[in-house]
Amino acid sequence: MPVWILRLGHRLPRDERISTHCGLVARAFGSEGIIFSGQEDKGLLESIQRITNKWGGLFEVRYEKNWKNVIKNFKSQGYYTVLLTMYGINLPDIIDKVRKKVNLLVIVGSEKVPGDVYGLCDAQVAVGNQPHSEIAALAIFLDRYFKGECLNKEFSGKIKVMPQLKGKKIINST
């Protein structure tokens, strides 16, 4: 069940941290990779790549200027395309249908989502119909889509946390 993420409309400097969080969530919760569109930002790609190099796992991160082509290309490869938006069908009412699709492209917007995307995507999914956060929406979507298994994914990185009730413990294998 490969899942890819497309983050639309990245703006500098406004979205630097929000987009970084989207990328880290995409990685931590089991997607194959994230594609950023909007303004090009090498620092954004590098910071997520650095985390991947250190913390492990296979995760791809790249920039594409033409997000419409990204959606069309994924669709032509049989991917089902889902736009996360508070205006969509609430997650509990559609997740079973979405989970039946083999390949998935999950699209997350920034503050202004271009109108064209509504016509291009196969379905709109809301993580609740209240305003909150594209980071939260992506995280809960992936958590529910993978039925919670993403929290136990093994990354085999150079660095690893040993879970503690109090304090910090890290194993560094470099």
Place this chain on the structure above:
Amino acid sequence: MPVWILRLGHRLPRDERISTHCGLVARAFGSEGIIFSGQEDKGLLESIQRITNKWGGLFEVRYEKNWKNVIKNFKSQGYYTVLLTMYGINLPDIIDKVRKKVNLLVIVGSEKVPGDVYGLCDAQVAVGNQPHSEIAALAIFLDRYFKGECLNKEFSGKIKVMPQLKGKKIINST
């Protein structure tokens, strides 16, 4: 099961949007309110209050300079205090224990969490032991804590989304 959120170490302008997202997630996913610490930021409180006024529900948002006192006060009222951190016990391994507590204070840090907080809180909970986002951690924690019911919460606001597979539909009762 009242749940309160404490967001530590807000910095201006760096955390403006991240803290706003924390506040909106706290509201959308069923907590009673959020307390911000760090730098005082009236615009942050007002923006979350504006959303609450428009979209409905009871949700409190306030600023407290002394976060240690906040934790101590909640503890003295019988609240169990949980710090969300990637160094903690992974959520699936501790959520049943946490859910048995009647009142909960969930603490989310910013980039640098002050060392003292580790000693003050009752438990550290990790939403997976990988680096990602305090917004994502808070969202998934609340989603799992409330067993997914938060996505169907009724807010009875002036404005309401009518979920659509494509496009936007909003009912405005003002």
